[in-house]
Amino acid sequence: MLAVVLCAVGGxxxxxxxxxxxxxARRPAIVVVAVLGVIALAAGVLWLFPHGASS
Structure with a gap:
């Protein structure tokens, strides 16, 4: 459920x-919002992986 919410927020x-x-709008505002979106989207995708799979 959290992965879906994070992907939605990222979108x-x-x-x-x-x-x-x-x-x-000014470039810094665009960059900040875009970076936050990418972070949320990446977190949503990473949340889908099984825990402990990275070790």
């Missing part, structure tokens, strides 16, 4: 970054 943040870009 919303990445969509927000795209929207900010199209509205002409």
């Amino acid at each position: 919303v943040l990445l969509g927000g970054a795209w929207s900010l870009r199209s509205q002409g």
Whole structure:
């Protein structure tokens, strides 16, 4: 369940970054929102892996 929520949040943040870009926002704001989106999406994907599989 948490993986789905994290992927959804990541998608919303990445969509927000795209929207900010199209509205002409300043670059630092776009980068911050995009990086947070990528982190949330990566966390959602990593959460799907079995625990202990990385060791």
